[in-house]
Amino acid sequence: MKKPIILAVDDDPQVLAAITRDLRQEFRPNYRILSVGSGPEALTTLAELRTRAEPLALVLCDQRMPEVEGVAVLTRARELFPDAKRVLLTAYADTTAAIQAINSAQLDYYLLKPWDPPEELLYPTLRDLLAAWQAAYRPAFAGLRLIGFQWSPLSHELKDFLSGYLVGYQWLDFEKDAEATALLASTGLGPDDLPVVLYPDGHVAARPSKLDLAQHLGLPTDAKQALYDVVIIGAGPAGLAAAVYGASEGLTTLLIERQTPGGQAGSSSRIENYLGFPTGLSGTELAHRAWAQATRLGAEFMGPREVVDLCVQDGYKVLTLSDNQEIKAKAVVLTTGVSYRTLDVPGLARLSGAGVYYGAARTEARGCADQPVYIVGGGNSAGQAAMYLATYAARVFIVIRGASLAASMSAYLIEQIGQTPNIEILPHTQLREARGEHTLEAVVLQRDGEEPQEHPARALFIFIGAKPSTEWICHLALCDAKGYLLTGRDLVTDPRYGASWKKAREPYLLETCVPGLFAAGDGRAGAMARVASAVGEGSMAIKFVHQYLDE
Incomplete structure (x- = not known):
């Protein structure tokens, strides 16, 4: 975070050098000291600081200067930086002007030349003024900023994405926040370009996609390997649990999520019936604890990436992403969960x-x-x-x-x-x-x-209610009439599906009709819609992955 600024103004080079030296000696650890040698230069500097949104704490300005007097400089400083402290530096003969400026320019204080020794005649006054400024100072937000319309669907989508990945950001409503108008104007963009993302590094993006946002934030969006022991599709509770156990047990593990970690559980404001958290926790917090645990143990994460197709080639599972990128896996765990059903009502x-x-x-x-x-x-x-x-x-x-x-x-x-x-x-x-x-x-x-x-x-x-997010896989894996993935004994005991299983052994408990393709969590037929149940199934799926890989 940038240090606040103390600006010294005097047209006498010797006086300016002396006041700059004394200010730096006392205040340099906590403030940046700037010095300018004329009134017009001071006005230009003030305007530049305002444009760059620099924090100005105090202006110390000589009164008797050609072209622009000190009171005029301090008056302009008050217009651009209302909270900055303003001190007039004057000779004894100009005290009348200084006293009048207390009212006209709302001067905070005036100091007489010379100020020697500064320990007695300069520092105590400035310390008090700076302490008062610090008490009311609120540093400008230094992270990512998002400007948009409150009820814009794309603005909502980007806010949800940033929140889902726990990315700190400042939301600025273009219709309500004066700062949003000024910031947008400084980028050269207009209201038609909203939402606009302003990154901490100075980069500006108009109407970015979630993938663009993820890449600029440094989120992992590409696979590091061509072949994995297990790829898990969906980072809800079941997928996160599978990633934790897969990575911890030595499998090369990739977790792919098309939106944000946590699934439907991740959007829950408070989960109060999950074992081990007596006061409850938010779905986002649970998801990111699990995400951190899985990546610490060695699992790779990709997001936001969507798997649009899956096929089997020579026993390997080949996943195709929305950008046509292909990833191979020996085994796949489907933890795609469910999505909310839409309501057919006008409007x-x-x-x-x-x-x-x-x-x-x-x-x-x-x-x-x-x-x-x-x-x-x-x-x-x-x-x-x-x-x-x-x-x-x-x-x-x-x-x-x-x-x-x-x-x-x-x-x-x-x-x-x-x-x-x-x-x-x-x-x-x-x-x-x-x-x-x-x-x-x-x-x-x-x-x-x-x-x-x-x-x-x-x-x-x-x-x-919810519907399973399995429409893209039902051509390969058997689903029931509602679209839920059928697994385990259902594939051999129900005469309607008995012909779908071709291997001599029985399918493992969470295995679909495709050997090595497993399903866990809410998208599986017969699953219980509870976070604890999804975590349990995700953990179990890795056991069956091991058994399949050992065949």
Whole structure:
């Protein structure tokens, strides 16, 4: 972080050299000392510091200078840097002007020449002024900054991506933050280029893709080897557990994730029923602990990368990525999980990402401050989202078709919701429409036996169940009627699928109809939708990978 600046101004070279020497002797460890030799030069320097967003702590300026007097310099300093301390350096004959400047230029102090010894006549005053400035100073954000529109789908996508990888960033709403307008103007870009990412190294990117963002941030986006013992597709709890055990047991292990680590669990604001965490933890925290553990043990990670095809060649599994890159593996574990089902209601598709969200979308919670928000769904994910949003929104309404949450939500969440005064459950109610020109403005709800009614809404979060993310693999691996991957005994005991298994041995418990291709987690038929269950299956899958590789 840059040191704050002390600016000294005097047209007398000897005086300027003396004041610069004394300032550096006392304040150099914590401040940068700049010196200029005229009023016009001081004004130019102030403008440059403002353009570069440099922190200016104090201006010490001589009064009697040709062209531009000291009071004029300090007045301009106050306009550009309202919080900077302003000190006039003057001879005894100019004390009247200095006293008048206390009011006209809101001068903080004036000092008389000469100031010898500085230990008595200079440093004590400046120390007090700098201490007062430091007490109110808030350093400018020095990391990645994202400028965009609050309810832009692409802005939402980039915010979710950065948050998912725990990348610290500053969000600037172009419509509300004056700083965003000035920053965008300094890049030479305009509102049509938003969202814009400003990297700490000075690089600027307009409307970047997630892959571009990952590459510039130094995230691993390419495989280091051509062949792996095991490739795991999907970095949810099951995939992360498989990566931990695969790497720890000496397998060359690659984990590929198309979005961010954690899967659906990663978007959970608080998981309170996971073993070993009595006070709970967020899904993001759990995912990144597991990610750090897997990479420390030697697993490779690629993201955001999407596997679009998989085929078998001479016993090896060949994975094709969206950019046509190919990776070979001896065994593959599918942990692609599930995605939220979409709701076929007028207005939802048009406003998706602009006030309508499938899943928790925690990055948008602050934008809902003091506004009403609605949640459709009555499962645990909906309950966790409601508890999180209730800390920001004025009211949170949970819309459910049934009479209560008891049939679909854990008891601890129902109890917490009942104790939260700004959460209201709307039973026997359905969403009929989402309204708004560019962003969500209202929802239309209908209670059983009543007419539809419009309600103002800032955001709508939908949790209506999930579907497996297996559409790209069902041509190779056998899936049930709902798209869930069939594994183990289901392949040989059910007469509908018995012909799909061709080897003499029985399939391993988590093995699909393709030998060496395993499935774990929520995308597997018969899996239990719990984080602990997914972690267990991911760990088990590595045992079966070992058995397959030893054949």
